[in-house]
Each structure stands twice: as C-alpha cells, then as structure tokens.
Amino acid sequence: xxxxxxxxxxxxxxxxxxxxxxxxxxxxxxxxxxxxxxxxxxxxxxxxxxxxxxxxxxxxxxxxxxxxxxxxxxxxxxxxxxxxxxxxxxxxxxxxxxxxxxxxxxxxxxxxxxxxxxxxxxxxxxxxxxxxxxxxxxxxxxxxxxxxxxxxxxxxxxxxxxxxxxxxxxxxxxxxxxxxxxxxxxxxxxxxxxxxxxxxxxxxxxxxxxxxxxxxxxxxxxxxxxxxxxxxxxxxxxxxxxxxxxxxxxxxxxxxxxxxxxxxxxxxxxxxxxxxxxxxxxxxxxxxxxxxxxxxxxxxxxxxxxxxxxxxxxxxxxxxxxxxxxxxxxxxxxxxxxxxxxxxxxxxxxxxxxxxxxxxxxxxxxxxxxxxxxxxxxxxxxxxxxxxxxxxxxxxxxxxxxxx
Amino acid sequence: xxxxxxxxxxxxxxxxxxxxxxxxxxxxxxxxxxxxxxxxxxxxxxxxxxxxxxxxxxxxxxxxxxxxxxxxxxxxxxxxxxxxxxxxxxxxxxxxxxxxxxxxxxxxxxxxxxxxxxxxxxxxxxxxxxxxxxxxxx
Numbered sequence: 001x002x003x004x005x006x007x008x009x010x011x012x013x014x015x016x017x018x019x020x021x022x023x024x025x026x027x028x029x030x031x032x033x034x035x036x037x038x039x040x041x042x043x044x045x046x047x048x049x050x051x052x053x054x055x056x057x058x059x060x061x062x063x064x065x066x067x068x069x070x071x072x073x074x075x076x077x078x079x080x081x082x083x084x085x086x087x088x089x090x091x092x093x094x095x096x097x098x099x100x101x102x103x104x105x106x107x108x109x110x111x112x113x114x115x116x117x118x119x120x121x122x123x124x125x126x127x128x129x130x131x132x133x134x135x136x137x138x139x140x141x142x143x144x145x146x147x148x149x150x151x152x153x154x155x156x157x158x159x160x161x162x163x164x165x166x167x168x169x170x171x172x173x174x175x176x177x178x179x180x181x182x183x184x185x186x187x188x189x190x191x192x193x194x195x196x197x198x199x200x201x202x203x204x205x206x207x208x209x210x211x212x213x214x215x216x217x218x219x220x221x222x223x224x225x226x227x228x229x230x231x232x233x234x235x236x237x238x239x240x241x242x243x244x245x246x247x248x249x250x251x252x253x254x255x256x257x258x259x260x261x262x263x264x265x266x267x268x269x270x271x272x273x274x275x276x277x278x279x280x281x282x283x284x285x286x287x288x289x290x291x292x293x294x295x296x297x298x299x300x301x302x303x304x305x306x307x308x309x310x311x312x313x314x315x316x317x318x319x320x321x322x323x324x325x326x327x328x329x330x331x332x333x334x335x336x337x338x339x340x341x342x343x344x345x346x347x348x349x350x351x352x353x354x355x356x357x358x359x360x361x362x363x364x365x366x367x368x369x370x371x372x373x374x375x376x377x378x379x380x381x382x383x384x385x386x387x388x389x390x391x392x393x394x395x396x397x398x399x400x401x402x403x404x
Numbered sequence: 405x406x407x408x409x410x411x412x413x414x415x416x417x418x419x420x421x422x423x424x425x426x427x428x429x430x431x432x433x434x435x436x437x438x439x440x441x442x443x444x445x446x447x448x449x450x451x452x453x454x455x456x457x458x459x460x461x462x463x464x465x466x467x468x469x470x471x472x473x474x475x476x477x478x479x480x481x482x483x484x485x486x487x488x489x490x491x492x493x494x495x496x497x498x499x500x501x502x503x504x505x506x507x508x509x510x511x512x513x514x515x516x517x518x519x520x521x522x523x524x525x526x527x528x529x530x531x532x533x534x535x536x537x538x539x540x541x542x
Binding site: 315396 | 423435436437438439443444446463464468518
C-alpha cells in the first residue's frame with residue numbers, strides 16, 4: 001500500500017526527519033531560554049544547545065564551529081554574503097562574477113547590487129549546465145572581489161567544479177562564495193578541502209526545519225568578514241543580529257549530524273532508485289535527461305518529454321508531486337530560465353519534469369511514478385498535434401506558427 | 405493552481421480527439437498557437453455538403469489542462485451547428501463554462517481563434533473569402 005500523492009519534489013523542500021523533531025521539542029517549552037542570557041541557567045542551557053548544534057553543523061562541512069553564522073535560510077545567507085562583501089570590501093573593488101543559472105537569491109541580489117554600483121559578470125553555462133574554471137579566469141578583472149558559483153544546481157542537479165574555481169580565486173586573492181543549498185547533506189562538502197571562503201545552506205533541504213540556515217564564513221586563510229545586513233545586538237560575531245531561534249538551530253544541528261552519519265548509505269540507495277527511474281523513463285520515445293549526468297547530485301533527475309506540455313503533464317501526473325520547468329503555473333508562461341540558459345529548445349524546456357528523491361522515497365513509490373509518468377506522456381501525446389506531426393516526419397521548425 | 409471540475413473532466417475525458425482528412429474539401433483545419441508559447445491547438449471541422457451543418461469536429465492540443473479543456477469543449481459545441489452559428493462562439497462563453505481563471509483566458513482565446521481559422525480554411529477551400537477577425541480580446 002502506498003500513500004498518494006507521492007512526494008518527489010525534494011529539491012523544493014524535504015520533509016523533516018522525525019529524529020530532528022524529537023531533538024527540537026524540548027526547546028520550545030521546557031528549555032525556552034535566550035541563548036544570549038548570560039546570567040542564569042535558562043540562558044546557559046540554550047547557549048549550550050546552540051553550541052552543540054553549531055558543532056554538528058561544522059562537522060558536516062569540515063568547518064570550525066566559530067565559522068557558522070546562523071541565518072533564516074539560504075536566501076538570507078546569500079544576501080548577507082553578497083551584500084556584506086560588497087560593503088566590506090568596497091575599497092578593494094566592486095566586480096562580482098556569477099553564473100546565469102544561479103538561484104534567484106543570487107541573481108536578484110546581484111541585480112540589486114548593480115543598482116548600487118556593483119559590476120557583475122554573468123557566466124554562461126554550457127549545454128550540460130556546467131561552467132569551466134577557464135571561463136572564471138577569463139572574467140577576472142583587477143577590481144574583482146567575489147566569485148559566487150552554486151555548488152549544485154537546484155533544477156538539474158549538476159555539480160560545478162567548485163574546488164578548481166576556489167583554488168583559482170585563492171591564487172588571485174579573490175573571495176569565493178558558493179550557494180550549496182542543494183549539495184550540503186547530500187554529497188560530501190568540505191570547506192577546507194574545497195577551499196571555500198563562504199558558503200550558504202538551508203535546513204529544510206536536508207530534512208531539517210524551515211526558516212533556519214547557515215552562512216559559513218572562513219576565519220583563517222583568509223579571515224573573511226561581511227558587513228551585517230541586520231543590525232542589533234551583535235549576535236553571530238556581529239554579522240547577523242537577532243535572538244537565536246534555538247529550537248530550529250537544534251533541529252538543523254541534528255539534521256546535519258544525521259546527514260553526516262547516513263549520507264553514504266542514503267546516497268547508495270537513493271541514486272539506485274533515481275537511476276532506475278531514469279532508465280525506465282528513457283524507454284519513452286523522445287525523452288531526454290537535462291544537464292550533465294556525470295557531475296550530478298545523486299537524488300535529482302530533470303527530464304524532458306518532447307511534444308507534451310509541462311503544465312498539462314503535471315496535471316496528468318497528479319498522483320506524484322513534482323515540479324515542471326515550465327512556469328506556466330506562475331502565469332508568466334515562460335519556461336525555466338535555467339533550461340533556456342542551457343540552450344534547450346522551447347518544446348523541451350516546456351515539457352520537463354524535475355524529480356527529487358529523498359531518504360524517505362521507497363522502491364514502490366518509484367515503481368508507481370514510472371508507470372504514472374509513462375501513462376500520462378502517452379495519453380498527452382495521443383492528443384498532441386505536435387506528436388502527430390513528428391510521427392508524420394514533419395519538421396516543426398519549418399512550420400509558420402501563429403504566435404500569440 | 406486548482407482547476408475547475410469541468411476542466412478536470414475535459415482533461416481526463418477529452419471529447420473528440422482525433423484527425424480528419426485535411427485534404428477533403430468538406431474539412432476545415434485550424435492550427436493556432438506556437439510551441440514556444442506552450443500552446444498549440446489543431447481544430448478540424450467537417451461540414452455537410454448539403455445542409456452546411458458541422459457534422460464532425462476533432463481536435464488535438466499541446467498545452468495545459470485549460471487549453472485541452474477549451475478545445476475539447478469547442479468541438480462539443482461545434483457539432484450540429486451551422487458554420488455561421490459556429491462563428492458566433494465567443495471565447496468568454498468558454499471562460500464561463502469552464503470557470504477559467506484570468507491567467508487562463510488566453511486558452512479560450514486560442515480556442516476561438518482555432519474555430520475561426522478552421523472555418524476560414526473551409527471557406528477558402530470552397531471558393532469563399534475568409535472572414536476578417538476584427539475582434540479585440542481582453
């Protein structure tokens with residue numbers, strides 16, 4: 001017996017692990033203290049719990065617990081990193097380098113900074129979604145202060161050559177930030193080994209609570225500082241004020257610990273299911289995997305089913321919760337900018353589905369999803385004029401479409 | 405977004421999917437929309453030579469649920485109508501019948517365009533001039 005609908009949208013958010021909730025519960029009512037209260041046991045207890053959680057977070061990414069700046073999530077972490085560097089290092093330069101397939105939390109922050117006088121280079125990803133260290137090298141200028149490249153992409157899961165880019169930045173004396181929201185907890189991320197100066201991640205993508213995240217800020221070689229974007233009591237080494245959200249911090253700590261201990265086993269199991277899903281769905285005629293499959297997260301698959309439209313497809317696969325590269329549902333009628341950036345035809349960009357598996361996904365659910373998607377694609381193709389034309393050997397590019 | 409029951413019904417049980425012989429003089433074919441917009445509708449009518457009544461209508465649509473439902477509904481409405489009456493089908497009738505939300509009104513516009521385009525194809529094939537469409541859609 002499986003429960004419908006099946007949740008396969010784990011790149012949007014993951015369910016919380018029950019063990020995380022268990023760790024959090026004592027910190028709502030029993031141990032409710034303010035971690036900044038230095039004068040009594042209530043405060044000490046909260047502080048102790050936060051310190052422990054920070055150790056758990058640091059251990060997952062091979063950082064020092066003092067380098068963990070707690071925020072409300074990856075969007076805030078990205079904002080703090082970029083805006084904080086822009087202000088703190090204004091004398092050094094104002095040029096940023098990023099990639100056009102980044103998350104909006106990076107792209108829109110860059111747009112904001114451009115209005116304030118920053119200069120931003122947006123690197124173009126290749127068809128497989130990756131950029132090269134040579135592209136970064138070619139974009140560096142004397143006034144470059146920061147390179148920010150996401151660890152793994154949220155739509156297609158491709159993993160960028162972080163270590164190489166970080167090492168290049170180090171050799172040029174430029175700071176390197178990465179939005180690792182999709183990567184932390186899923187694959188091994190090592191801030192020392194990778195040479196990362198700043199890194200954003202979020203609790204709710206790794207079985208932790210929503211509304212809590214981290215900006216890792218390196219303290220040695222080099223010592224990085226960002227100007228606070230939230231002023232107040234000087235929490236988080238002065239970089240992010242605000243009373244600490246103790247239960248969520250405890251939860252994120254526990255989520256990090258579970259990921260550290262169980263990552264290898266989870267990855268082995270999840271990637272096997274993902275590969276089976278993909279192999280089966282690739283037996284559908286004119287189906288494609290989007291993005292590089294060699295450098296990719298183990299739990300993500302983004303596939304296009306040509307000649308069916310994404311939103312119609314989403315409706316057809318109503319028993320599985322997935323997301324579509326076609327943003328028709330948001331009324332913009334624009335296909336995903338990430339898929340477009342990879343040079344995908346509109347038909348392919350419009351007809352894509354993103355599957356995101358989790359540690360709670362089962363083999364039975366994958367079996368169901370495979371059949372469900374196959375049925376929906378076949379049904380929609382039966383009613384697709386484009387599929388009929390394709391079958392008759394008509395090249396759709398030769399048709400004069402009446403655009404509307 | 406939540407779809408209306410009628411949209412879900414037409415999407416799940418589309419009426420009149422199929423293809424008519426587009427080379428036939430009695431068949432008018434309308435192909436509207438574009439793949440890059442995420443909607444393509446092909447709507448066909450077959451007109452009775454003697455009575456001038458639309459005796460069959462078929463569609464195929466690439467698009468969202470509302471686009472599929474709009475074209476499915478259009479074929480239902482077309483069957484049994486005279487060509488002149490078919491021209492009177494207004495996109496807002498489709499919007500009302502299917503309870504389409506504002507962001508999906510374009511699906512109904514496309515269905516109306518497909519009807520007109522099919523009728524014009526039929527007219528031209530039969531030596532009549534195409535009807536000018538001066539309607540403004542909102």
